[in-house]
Amino acid sequence: MATADVALELPKPRDSVASKVLRWVAKAPLHLFLVVLGLLWLVPTVGLFLTSILPVSALASKGWWQIFSKPSLATFSNYSALFHNAGLTNALKTTAYISVSNTVLVVVIGAMAGYAFAWLDFPGRDWTFIAVIGLLVVPLQMALIPMFRLYDHLGLYDTWIGISLFHVAFGLPFAIFLLRNFFIGLPKDILESARIDGANEIVIFVRLILPLGLPAIASLAIFQFLWTWNDLLVALTFGQNTQPITVWIAGQLREFGTSIDIIAPASFISLIVPLIVFFAFQRYFVQGLLAGSVK
Amino acid sequence: MTAGGIVAEPPIAAAPPPQAGPGRLGRFLTGAIFLTPAAVLLVTWMVYPAIYTIIRSFFGQHGFIGNWVGFDNYKTLFTTATLRTAIKNNAIWVAVVPALVTAIGLIFAVLTERVRWSVAFKTVVFLPMAISAFATGVTWRIMYQQDPQLGAVNALARSVHDVVNPPGVLSQATPAVPQLQTSGGAMVLKTPLHAGSIALLPLTGIAPDQVPAGAKQAVKPPPKQGDIVGTVWRDFKPGGGKPGVVEQGEQGLPGVTVQLRDASGKTVQSTTSASDGTYAFSNVGSGTFNASIGAETFAQPFAGYAWLGPKLINPSLMIAYIWIWAGFSMVVIGAGLAAMPRDVLEAARTDGASEWQVFRRVTVPLLAPVLSVVFVTMIINVLKVFDIVYSLAPQSTQANANVIALAMYYTAFAGGGNFGVGSAIAVFLFLLVVPVLALNIRRFRRDV
Numbered sequence: 001m002a003t004a005d006v007a008l009e010l011p012k013p014r015d016s017v018a019s020k021v022l023r024w025v026a027k028a029p030l031h032l033f034l035v036v037l038g039l040l041w042l043v044p045t046v047g048l049f050l051t052s053i054l055p056v057s058a059l060a061s062k063g064w065w066q067i068f069s070k071p072s073l074a075t076f077s078n079y080s081a082l083f084h085n086a087g088l089t090n091a092l093k094t095t096a097y098i099s100v101s102n103t104v105l106v107v108v109i110g111a112m113a114g115y116a117f118a119w120l121d122f123p124g125r126d127w128t129f130i131a132v133i134g135l136l137v138v139p140l141q142m143a144l145i146p147m148f149r150l151y152d153h154l155g156l157y158d159t160w161i162g163i164s165l166f167h168v169a170f171g172l173p174f175a176i177f178l179l180r181n182f183f184i185g186l187p188k189d190i191l192e193s194a195r196i197d198g199a200n201e202i203v204i205f206v207r208l209i210l211p212l213g214l215p216a217i218a219s220l221a222i223f224q225f226l227w228t229w230n231d232l233l234v235a236l237t238f239g240q241n242t243q244p245i246t247v248w249i250a251g252q253l254r255e256f257g258t259s260i261d262i263i264a265p266a267s268f269i270s271l272i273v274p275l276i277v278f279f280a281f282q283r284y285f286v287q288g289l290l291a292g293s294v295k
Numbered sequence: 296m297t298a299g300g301i302v303a304e305p306p307i308a309a310a311p312p313p314q315a316g317p318g319r320l321g322r323f324l325t326g327a328i329f330l331t332p333a334a335v336l337l338v339t340w341m342v343y344p345a346i347y348t349i350i351r352s353f354f355g356q357h358g359f360i361g362n363w364v365g366f367d368n369y370k371t372l373f374t375t376a377t378l379r380t381a382i383k384n385n386a387i388w389v390a391v392v393p394a395l396v397t398a399i400g401l402i403f404a405v406l407t408e409r410v411r412w413s414v415a416f417k418t419v420v421f422l423p424m425a426i427s428a429f430a431t432g433v434t435w436r437i438m439y440q441q442d443p444q445l446g447a448v449n450a451l452a453r454s455v456h457d458v459v460n461p462p463g464v465l466s467q468a469t470p471a472v473p474q475l476q477t478s479g480g481a482m483v484l485k486t487p488l489h490a491g492s493i494a495l496l497p498l499t500g501i502a503p504d505q506v507p508a509g510a511k512q513a514v515k516p517p518p519k520q521g522d523i524v525g526t527v528w529r530d531f532k533p534g535g536g537k538p539g540v541v542e543q544g545e546q547g548l549p550g551v552t553v554q555l556r557d558a559s560g561k562t563v564q565s566t567t568s569a570s571d572g573t574y575a576f577s578n579v580g581s582g583t584f585n586a587s588i589g590a591e592t593f594a595q596p597f598a599g600y601a602w603l604g605p606k607l608i609n610p611s612l613m614i615a616y617i618w619i620w621a622g623f624s625m626v627v628i629g630a631g632l633a634a635m636p637r638d639v640l641e642a643a644r645t646d647g648a649s650e651w652q653v654f655r656r657v658t659v660p661l662l663a664p665v666l667s668v669v670f671v672t673m674i675i676n677v678l679k680v681f682d683i684v685y686s687l688a689p690q691s692t693q694a695n696a697n698v699i700a701l702a703m704y705y706t707a708f709a710g711g712g713n714f715g716v717g718s719a720i721a722v723f724l725f726l727l728v729v730p731v732l733a734l735n736i737r738r739f740r741r742d743v
Contacts, residue, residue, distance in 0.1 A: 027409070034410060037403075038419045044618065045422065047447055048434040063445045064437070113333035122326030123319070132333075135341050137732040139679055141703050141721040143344035145351060145714050148707075150344075169340030172333055201325050230427030232682045233700070237708055246429040250686060256436060267433040271426045278425035282418075285425075289623065290630055 045271075052078055052265035059260055078265045088266055091248035094160050095270075098235070098244055099228040102164040102171065106224045107217055109168065110175025115209050117176065118183035119191060120201065129180065135173040143170075144237050151238060158240045166238060167228045175220050178288075182216035183209060219288030222281050226274050245270040345725075352718035368719035377694060378720070381702035384609060388680060388698065392613055392620075393673035397666055399617065400624020404632050405654065407625070417629070421622030428619060432686025435615040439602035439687075449599035462596035464507050464550055471497035471530035472539040480590030483556070487583040490521050494586040497530030497539050498548065506546055513547040514571040523579050525586060527551045528572040547572020552589040558582060565589075605695040608688055612696055616683055620676070624669045631665030632658070674731050678724065699724050 050064035053074045058066065067073055082088050116122070117129045147166060148157070156162030186209070194204050210217070232246040239247060249266050252259045278285055352369070355362040372378050403420060407413035423431060440446030443453040470476065474485050475496060488494050493516065506529060513528035530536070532544040548568060555564040555576045563584070568574045576584075602611040639661070643653045659666070681700035688696040699720060707717025 030406065030409060034406060034416050038416050041420050041422075041618070043447065044431075044434045044438050045426070047437055048430075051437050059445070061444060063440070063447060063450060065447065065450070109332045109336065112329045116326050116329035120322065120326045120329065122323045125326070128330070132337065135337060137725075137729045138341055138345055139721070139724055139728050141679075141700060141724050142348050143340060144703075145707055145718055145721065146344035146347035147340065165336070166340060169336040172337055173341075176333065201329070205329075226425060230429065230682075232427070232429045232685065233704065237704070246427055246682075249433065250429065253433070253686065254690065256689070260437075263433055264437065267430045271430045274425040274427070275422070278422070286626055286630075289424075290627060 048264055049268055051260065052268045054078075056258070056261040078261045079269075082262065082265050082269070085262070087243075087248055088245070088262075088269075091243050091245045092269070094239075094242055095229060095244035095246075097160045098164045098167065098231075099225050101161075102167040102228050103221050103225045105164070105168045106171040106175050107221050110172055110220065111179050111210060111213065111217065112205065113172070113176045114179030114183050114213075115205050117180040118186075119204075119209075129176075132173050132176050136177065140166075140170050140234065144233075148237060157238060158242050160239075160242050160244075163235050163238050163242065163244070164228075166234050167224075167231065171224050171227070175224070178220055179213060179216055182213055186212050215284070215287070218281065218284040222277060222285050223288045226277060226285075229274055348718045348721050351714060352722045355715050356713045362715075364715065368715045369723070371716050372719050372723060377697055378702050378706075378716075380694065381697040381699050384696065385678060385680075385698045387609065388613065388677045389674055392616060392677050393670050395613075396617055396620045396624045396673050397628075397670045399621045400626075400628045400669060401659075401662070401666065403621065403625040404629040405658065407629070408632060417622070417625065420625055423619045424622045426619070428616075428682035429686045431615055431619055432683045435611070435618075435687050436603070436689075439611055441599040441601050441603070443597055443599045446599065446602070448602060449597075452600060453597040456597040460594065460597075461591075463590075463592045463594035465498065465501060465505065465548065465592050466595050467500050467502065467505060468498040468593060469500040471499040480593060481554075481587050482593070483585055483587040485585070488523050488555075488586060489583060490523065490579050490581065491518050492523050493518050494523055494525035495539060495541065496525060496527045496553070496586060496588060498527065498588075499529070499531050499538075501529050501531075501548075507548060507550050509549055509570050510546040511549075511571045512543070513541050513545045514573055515541040516573045516575070519575070521579070522575050522577045523555060523584060523586065524573065524575040525553070526572040527553060527568045527574065527588065551592050554587050554589055555579065556585045556587055558584070560585075603687070603689050603692060605692050608692045608696045612684055612687055615687055616677075616680065619683075620673065624673070627669050628662065628665055631662050635661055671731055671734055675728055678727050678731070699727075 047064050050067050051059065053076060054064060054067060055073065055075055055077070058073050113132075117125060117132075143166070151157040151162050154162075156165070190208060190212075191204060194208060199207070230246065231244070232250065235242075235244045235247045236250070243251070245266065249263060249270065252263050252266070256263065351359075353363060353365060355364045355367075373382070403416075407416050410416070426434075438447050439449075441449060443449040470482055475482055475498075476485055477483075482496070482498075484494055484496060486494070495515070510529075513526055515526055516524040518524065526541055527548045528541060529546045529548055530538055530540075532542060536542045536545065547570060549570040549572065551568045551572075551574075553566055553568060553574045554562045555566075557563050564576045564579070566574050566576060601607060635658070640653060640657060643657045648656070679700050680698050681704065684693070684696050684698055684701050685704075693701070703717055703720040703724065705711050706713050706720060711717065
């Protein structure tokens with residue numbers, strides 16, 4: 001027994017309190033440095049929030065940090081005023097339409113194509129796939145001018161559908177790339193046995209591929225959602241009265257000083273949704289990021 | 296798994312071999328069903344427009360017919376001042392930002408590995424990634440406001456500035472009589488003085504709340520043999536008064552540094568005024584002198600740096616941009632670090648390498664593939680930078696902050712209406728991005 005005890009204890013000699021304290025002290029500057037850095041990184045976002053809950057009269061003479069000496073200044077009247085502002089509520093609706101619709105479409109269409117490239121055999125498959133990957137290099141600036149003209153003819157200019165479809169197309173190469181590469185790693189025998197059992201490709205796709213591909217699909221969906229929720233350029237180009245939240249706030253920016261009571265809370269509202277998505281699905285977000293450094 | 300293998304994707308080229316089953320036509324049709332939606336979208340929204348834009352870039356502003364201009368639009372791109380500024384700025388962005396983002400991400404990733412609460416730190420630094428670049432622009436506009444009372448960055452700068460260079464007690468004061476003149480920030484009484492003179496230094500333009508604490512009724516001191524005496528006071532009383540005369544109801548200005556200069560302008564004595572404004576230089580000797588109030592008394596308070604002004608706008612934008620992307624870099628490099636073989640590091644430490652040597656000779660070389668992925672990704676992002684410039688740079692300095700994507704937008708849309716030059720800018724951007732991104736894709740294929 002005694003020998004066993006010794007053997008157990010040897011790899012982990014007990015630290016004395018003194019050595020623990022010493023190690024902690026040696027690391028204190030590092031902890032301090034990281035705490036300061038972390039706080040610095042938080043300041044802008046916190047500042048935006050505190051600005052958003054201060055009355056515009058208070059902001060004319062002092063910055064947002066006055067709230068620390070006078071917490072009674074805090075008010076939610078900026079927010080309640082905004083929710084009665086038709087401009088903002090419409091912008092939020094438009095943003096939601098665009099980002100939800102195009103995320104769903106990118107996932108469905110991307111998964112179908114990804115499945116075809118991974119598991120179906122048809123002539124010219126690999127070449128087509130390489131061509132799709134090639135499209136990753138096309139910056140969306142290359143499509144703004146022709147689509148602006150085409151949208152005019154098709155009646156898609158200044159519609160949320162037009163903005164959404166543009167995002168779908170430019171999201172697809174990455175979606176296909178990501179999903180095809182994930183699907184190809186799925187166990188082959190499951191698919192083979194389903195085929196032998198007589199399931200057709202559509203059944204296999206819906207019943208097997210989509211559920212099995214969920215981790216990759218989740219990453220893709222989160223990315224696409226955030227990407228379009230946060231978009232400015234596409235909506236700026238193809239919308240006039242159809243304004244998602246970024247474009248709507250941009251319209252207020254000219255009178256920065258006087259409409260800060262609109263700009264700050266509206267900006268904060270615009271970033272709450274991405275933050276919730278981010279915190280709820282952080283794992284998938286990071287996975288998508290690691291796979292998607294190519295975009 | 297190598298450090299570069301953070302991307303857990305199988306290679307692009309190896310798809311499963313053809314299998315037995317439906318005939319060639321059947322297989323083709325099944326494939327077509329699955330691919331048609333994607334194909335329609337990609338061709339309509341990407342392939343057709345890309346070709347259109349390339350062709351359009353060779354035609355003038357007013358459409359195709361009879362408007363062939365050859366490479367003129369590209370010449371415009373390199374000869375117009377605003378567009379050249381855009382290209383120059385983008386070049387600076389590429390030179391500065393990717394390297395900084397990669398370096399900061401590496402430092403953060405390595406440092407956070409050593410603390411238990413790294414998740415909290417990483418979350419905080421990563422947070423801006425979820426926020427739109429547009430909202431970031433708004434956020435930093437609040438941070439960058441010039442008035443140190445309003446903008447946090449300048450408030451911080453002021454607290455540093457005031458320690459090095461404290462504002463004067465009487466920064467707003469002006470002379471009340473013509474003999475007292477401003478020179479080089481100081482105020483000099485031009486009346487020549489001798490031993491036994493009285494030197495009155497009247498000032499105005501001082502708001503009641505700027506009068507130094509403890510000020511009493513000003514007093515004109517009696518002349519004294521061998522000395523030069525005088526008063527610094529606020530030469531103003533409600534209802535008027537005589538300039539240059541110490542009157543009842545006028546306050547002395549205490550704490551003001553008064554200097555005595557000899558004929559050559561050299562300061563020979565220095566003293567501070569009392570609460571009734573009086574001061575004295577004793578035993579001045581022979582010769583003529585001038586009395587003056589030192590420049591530090593009138594030093595202006597810190598007015599704040601113009602972060603969004605024409606000179607600083609580009610660094611300011613880059614700081615905000617780095618604030619967004621440092622988290623990305625940290626997380627990707629952190630993943631590479633986590634996948635690194637521990638035993639190599641341990642072996643180096645056992646051999647007696649210092650932490651710095653381990654970092655420099657082992658960690659960084661092993662991380663090289665990940666570092667270059669981050670670096671290249673950042674080059675592409677920076678080439679396409681748009682939102683943050685649009686939202687953070689005010690109208691007045693957007694021309695100074697111009698970048699390629701912004702120039703393309705303003706040339707073609709938002710009142711620009713020149714699709715010819717706009718297309719040329721887009722093609723130029725495309726040509727810049729292609730080689731960089733191609734490099735990245737090739738690396739993916741090789742690493743995996």
